[in-house]
Amino acid sequence: MILGDYHTHTVYSHGKGSVLENAIVAKEKGLKEIAITDHGFSHIAFNLKRSKLKDLRRDIDEAMEKTGVKIYLGVEANLMNYDGDVDITEEDLKTLEVVVMGFHKGIKNGIKSFFGFSMGNILADYFKCHSKKRIEKNTQSYIKAVEKYPIDIISHLNLTAKVDVKRVAEACARTNTHIELNGKRIHFNEEEVKAMLETDVKFVISSDAHTPDRVGDDTLGMQVATMYNIPLERIVNINDLIKIKSKG
Ligand SMILES: [Zn+2]
Numbered sequence: 580m581i582l583g584d585y586h587t588h589t590v591y592s593h594g595k596g597s598v599l600e601n602a603i604v605a606k607e608k609g610l611k612e613i614a615i616t617d618h619g620f621s622h623i624a625f626n627l628k629r630s631k632l633k634d635l636r637r638d639i640d641e642a643m644e645k646t647g648v649k650i651y652l653g654v655e656a657n658l659m660n661y662d663g664d665v666d667i668t669e670e671d672l673k674t675l676e677v678v679v680m681g682f683h684k685g686i687k688n689g690i691k692s693f694f695g696f697s698m699g700n701i702l703a704d705y706f707k708c709h710s711k712k713r714i715e716k717n718t719q720s721y722i723k724a725v726e727k728y729p730i731d732i733i734s735h736l737n738l739t740a741k742v743d744v745k746r747v748a749e750a751c752a753r754t755n756t757h758i759e760l761n762g763k764r765i766h767f768n769e770e771e772v773k774a775m776l777e778t779d780v781k782f783v784i785s786s787d788a789h790t791p792d793r794v795g796d797d798t799l800g801m802q803v804a805t806m807y808n809i810p811l812e813r814i815v816n817i818n819d820l821i822k823i824k825s826k827g
């Protein structure tokens with residue numbers, strides 16, 4: 580049902596398949612376009628390396644030629660701190676065509692942010708004790724990030740780093756940033772979805788595939804949409820393609 584899958588991984592981070600393998604599955608499943616969004620540059624173990632961007636560009640061009648599927652060169656960038664900094668530079672944006680951004684464990688973000696922002700959120704999530712103060716700081720951070728960077732999609736919002744989803748959704752609506760319904764995990768409850776639907780935010784379903792066979796997998800995303808009554812017209816990539824920011 581989705582026509583574009585804008586969140587897929589390859590061997591350029593810790594995915595198992597190549598760009599071509601992802602593209603072949605996309606073609607088989609009738610997708611018009613996909614994005615290769617390997618983990619961003621600050622991830623300690625699974626990062627896409629800036630030195631590999633040229634190889635990635637070449638692989639993408641080859642796979643597009645072989646399959647006819649449009650493939651965007653993207654990244655799944657990392658939220659770095661409470662200031663809403665993201666690990667992409669102006670220089671990176673000359674190469675990147677799609678920016679997906681989310682909170683991830685295991686990033687290199689300096690001692691202060693590592694203990695305050697990263698570990699603070701990881702421990703709060705582990706012990707299920709998200710303080711109001713931390714939720715507010717996370718919310719501010721996401722809002723600043725979508726205001727500062729041309730982010731196309733926020734991946735798995737509210738997973739580990741809890742936020743006031745309605746206020747983040749309002750900022751996303753203002754900045755034309757999509758909120759993802761992730762294909763691997765459910766990261767919103769019914770009340771949160773209801774709150775987001777009161778804003779003008781648009782959603783996308785993505786697979787977050789780490790193996791080629793999962794490219795285009797919209798099963799969980801559709802289940803969440805049905806379970807929480809998300810009108811299908813609010814999910815942009817069902818029967819349509821999203822407007823990528825880098826393409827104006
Ligand atoms: Zn992720």
Ligand SMILES: [Zn+2]
Pocket residue numbers: 586588655734787
């Ligand atoms: Zn991912």
